[in-house]
Amino acid sequence: MENKNERRREEILRISGVNPRKCMKCGKCSATCPSYDEMEYHPHEFVYMVESGELAPLLESKSIYKCLTCFACVERCPRGVEPAKLIEAVRLTVIREKGANHLKADDIPAKLDEEIPQQLLMSAFRKYSK
Amino acid sequence: MKVTYFPGCTLRTKAKELDRYAHAACNALGVELVEPDTWQCCGGVFSYAKDEIASKLPSVRALIDARDKNEPLVTVCSACHNVIKQTNHQIKTDADFAFRMNNYLAQEKDAPAPYNGETKVLHLLELIRDEIGFDKVAEKVQKPLTGKKIAAYYGCLLLRPSKTMQMDDPENPKIIEDLIRVLGGEPVIYPARNECCGGYIALEDAESAKKRSNSISDSAAAHGADMIITACPLCRYNLIKNGSKLPVVYFTELLAEALGVKEDNDGE
Numbered sequence A: 001m002e003n004k005n006e007r008r009r010e011e012i013l014r015i016s017g018v019n020p021r022k023c024m025k026c027g028k029c030s031a032t033c034p035s036y037d038e039m040e041y042h043p044h045e046f047v048y049m050v051e052s053g054e055l056a057p058l059l060e061s062k063s064i065y066k067c068l069t070c071f072a073c074v075e076r077c078p079r080g081v082e083p084a085k086l087i088e089a090v091r092l093t094v095i096r097e098k099g100a101n102h103l104k105a106d107d108i109p110a111k112l113d114e115e116i117p118q119q120l121l122m123s124a125f126r127k128y129s130k
Numbered sequence B: 001m002k003v004t005y006f007p008g009c010t011l012r013t014k015a016k017e018l019d020r021y022a023h024a025a026c027n028a029l030g031v032e033l034v035e036p037d038t039w040q041c042c043g044g045v046f047s048y049a050k051d052e053i054a055s056k057l058p059s060v061r062a063l064i065d066a067r068d069k070n071e072p073l074v075t076v077c078s079a080c081h082n083v084i085k086q087t088n089h090q091i092k093t094d095a096d097f098a099f100r101m102n103n104y105l106a107q108e109k110d111a112p113a114p115y116n117g118e119t120k121v122l123h124l125l126e127l128i129r130d131e132i133g134f135d136k137v138a139e140k141v142q143k144p145l146t147g148k149k150i151a152a153y154y155g156c157l158l159l160r161p162s163k164t165m166q167m168d169d170p171e172n173p174k175i176i177e178d179l180i181r182v183l184g185g186e187p188v189i190y191p192a193r194n195e196c197c198g199g200y201i202a203l204e205d206a207e208s209a210k211k212r213s214n215s216i217s218d219s220a221a222a223h224g225a226d227m228i229i230t231a232c233p234l235c236r237y238n239l240i241k242n243g244s245k246l247p248v249v250y251f252t253e254l255l256a257e258a259l260g261v262k263e264d265n266d267g268e
Ligand code: SF4
Pocket: A029, A032, A033, A034, A035, A036, A043, A066, A067, A068, A069, A070, A071, A072, A073, A074, A083, A084, A087
């Protein structure tokens, strides 16, 4: 168990390229996050929980699907930590597991309307499925 | 001037106006937008993961097409622009990514020369400001947008991350406001102009998209705008779907209107 957690943490750090130790815990990323109210764990919490290896709560949390990839935290973090990259990496390690796609093609017809741009479907699949 | 033009999936389907008026306006400005023979969807949103390689191939193929013609690669959709510019930046700055991407490309039929980020990527707004020039546009204005109070909506994709996008000041941009002035309109500055509409969360959590979108259209309305303009089909969809009190139109439509070429291109 210990080992698996550590391997996962290393993978998250590797594919995100983020160094959570640069964080000075100012909270600016979370303060600027438009999805703050929708998240159980906020961008600055992703940073310190990945750093401390507390992955299990993040992997099970809906928060990984609430990030909008709006780059606000990337732009505004004064230390260049770029928390969105970590959130993305955590989400990828979840959805890359067999059968773990968060959005399935069968879910789509019920969500369609006349005006939905293809861009919306493409982006959602890119973020929620593998 | 001839440039390579990447339209993107949505400009051929739900956002035909964005594309059609871009062509009309560019014709009037003496710029020809030439598509690659083939292109594929950029994927809509950039992935930060360092090991996402194959999903970025469509962007790199379009970049190579432009490189081989010695032209800049121009996009109009904010999302295509963001994905392609960030992919280009990644291939320039991440040697491992470049190596693995080029390994993929080497296996293609008629494999291209290795690509290392040589192409210049420009949004149509940048092409207008930096290559054509606002003064040239001003000379061509036939029907100034006099009296129109216009709120430029940048959203998240045009400006961020600014280190890579290098389009404008990410917190206090002016490129669209400057264009509005050149076209004879009156730009409206409002606080939410560079915040996110919710983007793809619309499929996952419609309530969240509604909150985000309303905060933007309400902010523009409260500051006295008559309309909102955007370069992003998804921003436009989210704002309208969630009941924007103001009309939301593509910037290319206003541009074509001011240049006097809108009607010729309506209803195609
Ligand atoms: S990129 Fe994600 S985590 Fe960062 S501010 Fe935007 S929504 Fe929040």
